[in-house]
Each structure stands twice: as C-alpha cells, then as structure tokens.
Amino acid sequence: MNFQHTEDRRMLADSLNRFIAEQYAFDVRDKIARSQEGFSRDMWRRLCELGIVGAFFDESVGGFGGDGFDISVVFEALGRGLVVEPFLDALIVGRALAYAGDERQRETIAKMIDGTAIAAFAHDEPGSHYELARVNTRATRHGERWMLNGAKGVVQQGEHADVMLVSARTSGEAHDDAGISLFMVPRDAQGVNVHGYRKIDGGRVAEVSLDNVMLDADALVGNEGEGYATLTHAIGYGLVALASEALGAMDVAKEHTLDYLRTRKQFGVPIGSFQALQHRMADVLLEIEQARSAAINAAAAVGASGVARERALSAAKYSVGRIGALVAEEAIQMHGGIGMTWELPLSHYAKRLVMIDHQLGDEDHHLARYIALGRVAS
Incomplete structure (x- = not known):
C-alpha cells in the first residue's frame, strides 16, 4: 500500500494547516467555542472556500475528492486546530444524500460545499x-x-x-x-x-x-x-473522519508534551532527562503510531463494502478511543497541575480526545462490534 498522499491532498492539507495556524489560533478558537452560537458562520464559509467540504465528495455530486484519504487529511488538520465548525455532520449528511438522495435533495450538498447551508x-x-x-x-x-x-x-x-x-x-x-x-x-x-x-x-x-x-x-x-444501508454507508465515513481528527489532536498533545519535557526543569535539569518520563513518552509515541495505522487502514477500506470494511472501521474507532484517552491522561500527568488549567490549550485537546470516543460509538461498543463481525466472517 502506498502511504504517500497525492499532490492534491498534500496541497489541501498544507493550505488548511496554514489557514488554521494563521486564522484559527487557540485564542480565536476558544472565543468561537464559547460564543452563543458555538461556532462562527464567517469561519465556516471561509473554511468551505478552501475546499474542505468539496473534498468529501466525488465529481458526480459537485465535489473533487470523495476518497477515504481525502477525508482523513482534512479531519487530521481540523483535529490539530480543534475546529468546532460542523464539518462532521456535513460529511455524514452529504454522504447519505449522495448515496440515496434524489437530484433535488443533492442540492443541499452543493450548498454545503459553497458554505451557504448547514446540515x-x-x-x-x-x-x-x-x-x-x-x-x-x-x-x-x-x-x-x-x-x-x-x-x-x-x-x-x-x-x-x-x-x-x-x-x-x-x-x-x-x-x-x-x-x-x-x-x-x-x-x-x-x-x-x-x-x-x-x-x-x-x-x-x-x-x-x-x-x-x-x-x-x-x-x-x-x-x-431502506435507510439502514444508507446509515451504515454514511456513518462509515464519519468514523474515518473521527479517527483522523483524533490523530491530529494526539499529535498536537504529543508535541506540547515533548516541548514541556524539554523546557521544564527540576533539580537544575530538564524533566525530559528523567528516565521514567522518557519511558512513558516512548509508550505514548508507539501508541499514537498504532492509532495512525488503524486510521490509515480504515481510510483505505471505507470505499468498499461488507464485513472487512466494517471491521476496519470499528478497529480504528476502538483504537483512537483507547489511545486517545491514554494520550490525554499521560500528557496532563506529565504537565503536572498546569495541564488541567483552562488557559493551557493542552487541556482542551485532552477533552476533545475523550469526547471523540463517545461519538458514533465508544471503544466498548466498537470492540464488541469488531468481535461480532469476526464471528460473521468466520
């Protein structure tokens, strides 16, 4: 399997990451998240102009992507920025309409792509x-x-x-x-x-x-x-999105923790020089790569159908649920008391990682589902 993204995907990811870094810094995000609406219509439109929603769909419904990896690069960037605008629902609703909707209903997809409608x-x-x-x-x-x-x-x-x-x-x-x-x-x-x-x-x-x-x-x-098949199809793409969003958030939590271990000193030396913390951080890095592998596998499988697809999706969601909680806990513990403060972005990444586990089925649900699907396959 080729793990390298296409040039178009890399360009989209670079544009989105740059926009988030320059226009969606944590203080901006925090203000938006705590606002009366809970998101920014202006930011929603500006992000849509970058082509985010268009990447969710293929050309038959007005998009320019639609592959699992198109969705994963977008949501990984959204996870890094803790973006609160409603892109997950745009993906799920849009995929359902693309799968089963008529021509008139699919007009909603076009409106979401250009940022004029929210579903x-x-x-x-x-x-x-x-x-x-x-x-x-x-x-x-x-x-x-x-x-x-x-x-x-x-x-x-x-x-x-x-x-x-x-x-x-x-x-x-x-x-x-x-x-x-x-x-x-x-x-x-x-x-x-x-x-x-x-x-x-x-x-x-x-x-x-x-x-x-x-x-x-x-x-x-x-x-x-006959809506069950449509739900299964659309929610599968939602699971890829959440797994990728969790990866983006994990990477930022990892980066913040590594930076803290390098700069925080005790006994005159950086605490990152302590072997016990090095071992814990190494475990975190290995677990994140395990989650990344599961997310890649899900993105590759989501365009197919059948038991293999569903097992790959549940495996990814279980993995990011378990590992996301681990990353959140370890990052906060290695920061000490400051890790719990509202002013530190890390605490918000930790909360998001924990809550991702509860969207579209938590780790217990998907572990049981993965096991049940294995019995069907055998």
Whole structure:
C-alpha cells in the first residue's frame, strides 16, 4: 500500500494547516467555542472556500475528492486546530444524500460545499446505546405526506442547522434493521422543538423533539424502510473522519508534551532527562503510531463494502478511543497541575480526545462490534 498522499491532498492539507495556524489560533478558537452560537458562520464559509467540504465528495455530486484519504487529511488538520465548525455532520449528511438522495435533495450538498447551508445529522436517541438500528422515532403516512414523532439527542449544531437528516421507523420493531427511513427536515418546520446546550469540549449540541411534524412526500431520502444501508454507508465515513481528527489532536498533545519535557526543569535539569518520563513518552509515541495505522487502514477500506470494511472501521474507532484517552491522561500527568488549567490549550485537546470516543460509538461498543463481525466472517 502506498502511504504517500497525492499532490492534491498534500496541497489541501498544507493550505488548511496554514489557514488554521494563521486564522484559527487557540485564542480565536476558544472565543468561537464559547460564543452563543458555538461556532462562527464567517469561519465556516471561509473554511468551505478552501475546499474542505468539496473534498468529501466525488465529481458526480459537485465535489473533487470523495476518497477515504481525502477525508482523513482534512479531519487530521481540523483535529490539530480543534475546529468546532460542523464539518462532521456535513460529511455524514452529504454522504447519505449522495448515496440515496434524489437530484433535488443533492442540492443541499452543493450548498454545503459553497458554505451557504448547514446540515445536522439527527439519528441518536435517548437510550440507543450507539446501536444503529435502535430507532424509536416514528414516521406514519397521512395521505401523500409523512408525520414524524419522536426525539433525537446530541444533535451537533441543531439550533443553527438549516436542515436535519432525521432517521425514523416506518415499520418493524425498535431493533430491526429493516423499516428505518430517512427524512430531510427543515429546522424551522412546525413541530420541531430544539433545546441547545454547550458541550464540554467546545461548541454546542441540541436535544430535538418532533411533535406531529408534517413533511411532504419528497422529504423521504431513498426508498421507504431502506435507510439502514444508507446509515451504515454514511456513518462509515464519519468514523474515518473521527479517527483522523483524533490523530491530529494526539499529535498536537504529543508535541506540547515533548516541548514541556524539554523546557521544564527540576533539580537544575530538564524533566525530559528523567528516565521514567522518557519511558512513558516512548509508550505514548508507539501508541499514537498504532492509532495512525488503524486510521490509515480504515481510510483505505471505507470505499468498499461488507464485513472487512466494517471491521476496519470499528478497529480504528476502538483504537483512537483507547489511545486517545491514554494520550490525554499521560500528557496532563506529565504537565503536572498546569495541564488541567483552562488557559493551557493542552487541556482542551485532552477533552476533545475523550469526547471523540463517545461519538458514533465508544471503544466498548466498537470492540464488541469488531468481535461480532469476526464471528460473521468466520
């Protein structure tokens, strides 16, 4: 396997890293993350102008990339900058629309590419425990229209999205793969109630309730009852994105810790000269490279289908969940008490690494999934 990125990917990564370093420094990011909106519309548009969202999709829907490695280079850079703008949801919603949406619905992809629209992914529900098929929100036919009732939790930027991709059950029981349908729901539709709150790692999310929300027939994405395959496809790309974002954050935490070990002195010498800390740092470096390998494997596999794809994705998400927590803990401990302070960027990287583990399934969930998929393969 060739691990070298193409020239186009390197140029995109260089442009994005340079923009973040010059325009999205930590003090700017911190102000944005703590703002009332929890992100910056101006920054969202400026980042989109660099081609970030366009890299998520191939030419058939107006993009210029779409490969797993296109997505990984973008999210690794976003992880290095702790960017809070809603690119993960743009990726998941866009991939779902590219996979199953009609021509009119795909217009949302074009609007996200140019930065004029924000989409939110509303799938998780209270008590779902990361299980993809556990959908209790219901959609029932009313003549030529659909009525949605239910609740969705932890919807990224749910307060400010123009449209939400909502999963709802049109048939079957709560755990059935079959019977799940997807709908495009305007945030300002009657019956959509949004309660936003701040995240511990910056930005905002929302709890969304759907009370007799009436939608036209063309709100249905793909075929009725066949949304599970679309969710599996789109969330797979989200897992690649999170693994890559975690890698970017780990690299920065590693760099900050190494710099601290070289400059902080005790007994007249840098603490990095102490053998015990050297051994701990060496373990951290090895673990980060293990996570990198898993993320590369996931990016290579995401364009395929079947058990091998899903195992590679779960392996990567498990790896960055476990290793991300380790990196966060070790970095803070080696910094000492200063590692916990709000003013030090490191503490924010640590929080983000811990919270990445809880998006789209934590390490326990993906370890169990990886094992279960292994039984299927055998």
